[in-house]
Amino acid sequence: MPYKPVEQAKCPKCGKSVYAAEERVAGGLKWHKMCFKCGLCSKLLDSTNCSEHDGELFCKTCHGRKFGPKGYGFGGGAGCLSMDQGDHLSGHQYQISNAMMDSRSIAKAPEGEGCPRCGGYVYAAEQMLARGRAYHKQCYKCGICKRTLDSTLHCDGPDRDIYCRACYPKKFGPRGIGHAGGGWIGLQCDIEDMGDAAPKTTVIDTASIMAPPGKGCPRCGGVVFAAEQVLAKGREWHRKCFKCRDCTKTLDSIIACDGPDKDVYCKTCYGKKWGPHGYGFACGSGFLQTDGLTEDQISGSRPCYNPDTTSIKAPPGQGCPRCGGMVFAAEQQLAKGTMWHKKCFNCAECHRPLDSMLACDGPDKEIHCKACYGKLFGPKGFGFGHSPTLVSTDPEHAPSFIDSKPELGVKMNDGGGCARCGYPVYMAEQMISKDRLWHKRCFSCGSCHRSLDSTNLNDGPDGDIYCRGCYGRNFGPRGVGFGMGAGTLTMA
Numbered sequence: 034m035p036y037k038p039v040e041q042a043k044c045p046k047c048g049k050s051v052y053a054a055e056e057r058v059a060g061g062l063k064w065h066k067m068c069f070k071c072g073l074c075s076k077l078l079d080s081t082n083c084s085e086h087d088g089e090l091f092c093k094t095c096h097g098r099k100f101g102p103k104g105y106g107f108g109g110g111a112g113c114l115s116m117d118q119g120d121h122l123s124g125h126q127y128q129i130s131n132a133m134m135d136s137r138s139i140a141k142a143p144e145g146e147g148c149p150r151c152g153g154y155v156y157a158a159e160q161m162l163a164r165g166r167a168y169h170k171q172c173y174k175c176g177i178c179k180r181t182l183d184s185t186l187h188c189d190g191p192d193r194d195i196y197c198r199a200c201y202p203k204k205f206g207p208r209g210i211g212h213a214g215g216g217w218i219g220l221q222c223d224i225e226d227m228g229d230a231a232p233k234t235t236v237i238d239t240a241s242i243m244a245p246p247g248k249g250c251p252r253c254g255g256v257v258f259a260a261e262q263v264l265a266k267g268r269e270w271h272r273k274c275f276k277c278r279d280c281t282k283t284l285d286s287i288i289a290c291d292g293p294d295k296d297v298y299c300k301t302c303y304g305k306k307w308g309p310h311g312y313g314f315a316c317g318s319g320f321l322q323t324d325g326l327t328e329d330q331i332s333g334s335r336p337c338y339n340p341d342t343t344s345i346k347a348p349p350g351q352g353c354p355r356c357g358g359m360v361f362a363a364e365q366q367l368a369k370g371t372m373w374h375k376k377c378f379n380c381a382e383c384h385r386p387l388d389s390m391l392a393c394d395g396p397d398k399e400i401h402c403k404a405c406y407g408k409l410f411g412p413k414g415f416g417f418g419h420s421p422t423l424v425s426t427d428p429e430h431a432p433s434f435i436d437s438k439p440e441l442g443v444k445m446n447d448g449g450g451c452a453r454c455g456y457p458v459y460m461a462e463q464m465i466s467k468d469r470l471w472h473k474r475c476f477s478c479g480s481c482h483r484s485l486d487s488t489n490l491n492d493g494p495d496g497d498i499y500c501r502g503c504y505g506r507n508f509g510p511r512g513v514g515f516g517m518g519a520g521t522l523t524m525a
């Protein structure tokens with residue numbers, strides 16, 4: 034049997050076979066990559082800007098010029114259209130009559146598989162989905178007002194059609210007096226009755242259904258159903274009954290306050306009824322106003338006894354260190370394990386009130402502010418507070434002076450001491466270089482005596498340590514051109 038090659042799709046532009054490696058697909062047809070361009074302006078196209086019309090490709094701009102709406106001012110808005118057909122871009126002539134094109138014939142699909150509105154095949158590039166059914170983009174419109182829909186506007190009707198949000202409630206929504214004015218006010222009918230499509234509705238006031246004693250709404254006593262219940266302190270209220278007892282303001286979980294009389298109030302009424310009273314209420318605890326109270330009520334609510342806890346003596350060693358009184362938890366201040374009264378917690382010298390940031394425990398078992406502590410127990414002498422070198426004028430507080438040279442102890446001749454002075458090196462002051470120990474004050478350059486650290490240390494071949502400059506002068510290369518590069522060095 035002779036071999037027959039597989040029939041390849043033909044490019045509509047050039048008529049040659051199109052292979053998989055170079056094909057471009059648009060409108061169910063296959064094109065070469067270089068043929069996939071606009072028929073008017075010859076612009077190369079891709080899947081985002083191509084439009085196919087009767088076997089020809091156009092970019093979106095040229096497709097609008099050829100087959101879009103025409104009129105004065107095209108591009109300036111729907112009310113201002115131009116007659117630009119793009120004839121200056123190509124020699125092709127298209128027959129256009131009154132800017133209306135005959136719709137392309139769409140192949141009919143088997144029953145139940147095509148577009149529910151027109152019955153034609155729906156391809157992936159143009160499909161719009163609603164309840165698992167695929168519509169053409171131009172067929173995806175409201176079944177009543179023919180408004181173009183999208184995923185945010187469409188509503189699936191019980192008749193398996195699609196509607197916009199305005200038409201759906203008119204056809205299938207509730208009817209009656211007060212429609213759209215609130216579910217409890219009543220419903221109105223603002224469209225023609227469509228027979229059985231309009232459901233019969235009945236408005237029931239649940240507040241009239243009385244509940245058993247102690248189980249209903251605390252305000253009206255009616256049965257509270259789950260769809261309208263509001264909870265406050267474990268009790269169920271109707272949403273419309275959940276209001277302030279005094280001003281009848283509608284409440285929510287933010288502003289509702291449970292009163293001691295088992296009723297609910299807004300924050301303002303709660304404060305007026307149950308909050309503090311006196312001259313200047315709401316101006317601070319020192320200025321309270323009398324809001325609706327008589328003189329006898331004000332006098333009866335005033336405290337008549339202000340106990341002084343400092344007069345209540347505590348057992349020896351357990352009371353306030355300053356007054357010796359009993360210290361209770363509401364007023365205690367802690368300092369070095371001892372409890373003080375809040376009013377006793379002040380500086381022993383200047384009597385400045387203290388807190389945990391200012392208090393300093395002195396060696397006399399008293400507390401002082403930072404300034405008084407420094408004057409009493411800090412270092413003394415000329416230049417106090419200005420330089421680290423202090424000279425004491427009081428021999429009793431003069432600090433002992435220690436010589437900076439390490440001539441203390443016995444020199445270690447076995448190499449275990451400092452590499453420079455030979456004296457023992459302790460952990461708090463040791464510096465390490467090439468497995469040798471140095472005192473911190475001895476860790477300096479052997480030539481210029483500059484203090485060293487790990488960033489500028491150089492171990493010399495003579496067993497000493499140097500800074501980088503001295504190491505280069507003592508052990509680096511020498512000759513004419515030193516420092517100008519390795520290629521210009523001589524050992525003269």
